[in-house]
Amino acid sequence: MDLRRVMIFRSVARAGSISAAARELGWTQPAVSQHLAALEREVGTPLLLRGPRGVEITEAGRLLLARADTVAGQLHLADEELAAIAQLRRGSVRLAAYPSALATIVPKAVAAVHHRYPDIDVTLVDAEPPEALALLERGDIDLALVFGYDRSTDLGLGLRRRSVGAEPVHLIVPPTSPYAAGPVSLVDLSGEPWIVGCERCRSHLLELCREAGFAPIERHTTDDYVVRQNLVAAGLGVTLLPEAALTAFRHPGVVVRPDDRFGRRSISICYRDGADLVPACAALLGELHP
Template sequence: MDSRRLLVFREVARAGSLTAAARALGWTQPAVSQHLAALERSVGLPLVLRGPTGTSLTEAGEVLLRRADAVAAELHAAEEELASLAQLRAGRVRLHCFPSAAATLVPEAVRALATSHPGISVGLVEAEPPEALAAVGAGDADLALVFGYDAEPVGLGPLVWRPLLTEPVHLVLPPEGTASSLDALVDADWIGGCERCRVHLVDCCRAAGFEPALRHETDDYVVVQNLVARGLGVTALPESALTAYRHPEVRVLEEPALGHRVVGVAHRPGADQVPATAALLRELVAVVSGG
């Protein structure tokens, strides 16, 4: 059943004549008559009786009018809900994000969004880049805040990539010791992070001429720094992890040989046109730019 014809029939029933309905709709009377006739053919029953003073409903017309009123009410509600979304009075954004950004960038962006558009809710899920990208690709998330070392992250596929910032990776050393560069840590015990972080660390150490001895593995930057502070190894951490938490006893040294990490947002094509999603993207950019 054609919903447009159903609403035309509703207007005829409410107006009491084809002419009055045409006037209310801004159509011609023959156009209204054609839609009504097509609707009657589709239901297989007459809906309106035409007379010299106007129209009256048949029993089938009375039944259908009740349904037509319900359809009109639902369509009006849908229009109101869509208007709320378009005007950012409502909406929800699902964000998947790696831990250090979830502790640094995201809270400020979400707070700003809650202030400017309190009707928008943000659902945050902590996830490493492969899982976050997979969630966006599967439609389970709207945005993935992810990273790649010295380049955009692998596995983007058809997703749109928007870089936000580039951050250095630092050496994190125990309080005691004199080592001040990567190539001076040939004999050190190393603490590895997530899989991508470990691969990057090993590649950097190999480029410096040695194979790192990975004694511990954890992607919790608080645990990593506590291990380092107690002299149980050395590690490399990106700046955001040290911004989120900085152990007072570790030494942090700049080391260009460790490269940098590119942080950005991935989303499905066209997702940045959804008002609530676009609003969160703007807030993330503003946090990064200091605005």
């Protein structure tokens, strides 16, 4: 059955006549009659008996009217629920982000959303960029905050990317290092043991060292920026860390050597095509910035 015709039938049944329903609907009487006739052909039995004083509902019509009332009630509830979502009186959004962003960028953004829209439910997932993008492609999350270096990661079909900003990468050395003060370059560090991070960070280091003419001595590997700083503080090597990692945690026993030659990493938010038009997602997208 055509749902629109069922709702027209309901209007006629409740109004008591075709002319009265036509006025309520803003239609012409012949147009309403045509839809009623088409509906009766679909169900195979009369639903209304026409008379000089209006219409009389048949047994089949009373059965359909009861169902139509239920449908109308559910549609009204759906309309109210959709309006609540559109007006951000309710809604939810799921965000995956890497650890240093979860410790710096994300809390401020989520707090701002909660302040403006208390009934928006934001769920956070700790995930490195490859895992976050996989979750996004599967539909397990709505937004993925990721990072990359000079080359952007190709996105899957139907995914979009929006730049959030960029941050510098710094050299981290122990205070006893001869490179804790004065000029320093990567070539100077060719004999030092390195503490490397995730595969993307490691690839960035390898590329920088290759351009400088050497291969780094990879002594320790850990994604944890707190552990990396502790290893450096203990004199077990040197490492590169982005600004966010040092903002989230700064070990007092390390020396940070800023230098543009250590590169920058870009930050971006990824989402499925059209998700930026969903009110709850749009609200969080608008708050995600450095």
